[in-house]
Amino acid sequence: MSDHNPNPDPTSPDPIARPVGGTEYSWCKAVPVGTGITVLALLLTKPPNLPLLQTALHNLQNSHPILRTKLHSDPATSSYSFLTPPSPHLQIQPFDLPSTAAILRPHSAVSPFRQILEHELNLNTWRHPDPTPDSDVFFAASYALSKSQWAFILRLHTSACDRAAAAALLKELLGLIKAGGGLGTERELKENGEVISALEDLIPNGKANKPFWARGVDMLGYSLNSFRLSNLEFKDVSLEKTSQMVKLRISPEHTDKLLAGCKSRGIKLCGVLAAAGLIAAHASKHLPDHQWEKYAVVTLLDCRSLLDPPLSANDFGFYHSAIMNSHDINGENTLWELAKRCYTTLLDSKSSNKHFTDMSDLNFLMCKAIENPGLTPSSSMRTAFISVFEDLVMDDSSEVHQELGLEDYEGCASVHGVGPSLAIFDSIRDGGLNCACIYPSPLHSREQMQDLMDHMKSILVEAVNLES
Structure with a gap:
């Protein structure tokens, strides 16, 4: 360019x-x-x-x-x-x-x-x-x-x-x-x-402005809020961490119903995946239904179309920003109600330009967690429960894949340093939802995370079946 x-x-x-x-x-x-x-x-x-x-x-x-x-x-x-x-x-x-x-x-x-x-x-x-x-x-x-x-x-x-x-x-x-x-x-x-x-050099003029006092209040809010956040049970906090993957796949039939449910409610799939993860996490602890917990959700937004000048996906580099929201849930939450709340909260943050105004705050806190792991629960460097992407990746190129001998593929990134307990990289392939779910091991075990994925899948499938 x-x-x-x-x-x-x-x-x-x-x-x-x-x-x-x-x-x-x-x-x-x-x-x-x-x-x-x-x-x-x-x-x-x-x-x-x-x-x-x-x-x-x-x-x-x-x-x-x-x-x-x-x-x-x-x-x-x-x-x-x-x-x-x-x-x-x-x-x-x-x-x-x-x-x-x-x-x-x-x-x-x-x-x-x-x-x-x-x-x-x-x-x-x-x-x-x-x-x-x-x-x-x-x-x-x-x-x-x-x-x-x-x-x-x-x-x-x-x-x-x-x-x-x-x-x-x-x-x-x-x-x-x-x-x-x-x-x-x-x-x-x-x-x-x-x-x-x-x-940062391409953010439209004025979009990232925040008064000094407001920045200080927000930084304090993020820091204090982190002490009230719940996490998945940690299995081993002492051994060196690595990244591992579990899968979440849903059939094309159920995926169509899931996307239709999102469309009818004016929400995106990121809100549904976050909600299913929150419900499954709360259920994994076998708490009384009335007991509340607070979890953090990080949503990653592709800012390319919002920049000056606008960029496209063919402009390589890192042009995502993060919005962090926390949600109080108990065992009585339903998928669509919580998904609506997750997505509405994201839209409110986005309309307030938090993906730009809070960018430097979250980057600073990320670096502080790296330098001082003890500031996070059990020195785990977990900053949120789950991360999702605002927009799906769509792929309908199966004919090209067959011609090239491409049987399967995955795209994801490691999370075992600083980050969430669960990072979801979602896509639609041949009509079906395909999620690569990355987590830090042995902080969490493969069995623990596969059980979480299986429960998330059952929550999603049950919700769309009830609408049929």
Whole structure:
């Protein structure tokens, strides 16, 4: 986008530098402790053509400069910046059957594909930096799972790729593969090769304004409110945490009814998923129905269309903001009543521009929780019970998937540093609701979280069946 800050000729051997923005900085602090490692995992039934994939990825790096950036850290000033080299440099790391087998856990109930996904979610390149302060934001690997299945993995630093960008990245990558990697040639560098401006620099004038006293009151409110929040039962708070995944899937028939129920009530699915999670969490504690608990819900909003100038999902980077709301619930809440309340509260916050005015507050508190884990319950660094996305990812490209030998795929990010107990990455695939649900282990156990998912599913299905 040529109207974002002019810069030198990209053919120069010197990389182009841009300081990170406030939200990007919070991810630079979060990823080293384990939250914000974004993974796109593809399960293939055809051997991956690595030269073709290499060309496709280089074309993506040419089209989207942030994918070829290096994250530069300066310990002396505690600052970060994106350094954009003039040419792509990513190399796919291949793992043959013996190498993959050394990573997999034998006799595990978790599929090899899921194990590799979780392995990559916890492969933290940014935790132990090299002697040089520069690290790539984009990695790729190919794993031979068996003689008939392969996993192709893209791993990214979340500051360079939010969920909307990840969905666009997958779509563009599949298109390039179908076209032979970009017709066998590498694309021209996109315009001047500079990374687009940070989110904070593109907020429309006046939208993020907040009086100093109001900022102080809100910061105090967020801090005090956190001590009153309820959490899922913690299973083990002493061992080092990793990210694991459980699934929530609903049939196309029930998904249609669920979306119809949302439409008739003027709400979005994010409110329904949050409500189902809250009801299931309260029920998991076997409390009396009349006993109230307060839970925090974080909703992530894609701000691209609200910026000046507006961006699209093809503008890669991190352009989501968060709105945190708390909800008091007991065992008598019903799904649709609570979903309406969750979504109405979100709309009220959004209409007050809290996704912009509270951005720096939440980023500051996120960094404080990283630096001082003891400020969170049991030093767990849990800042909320659940996080959801305002908008769904829709995917109806199954014919392309079959042609490419793509049997399954997942897109999600790690949460075992600072963050929620449950992060839901939802999409509609072939008409059915598909949710990748990421949680910190062993803070929570796989059995505990799968039980929570099963209860959420039963709540959703029962609610739509009652309307039939």
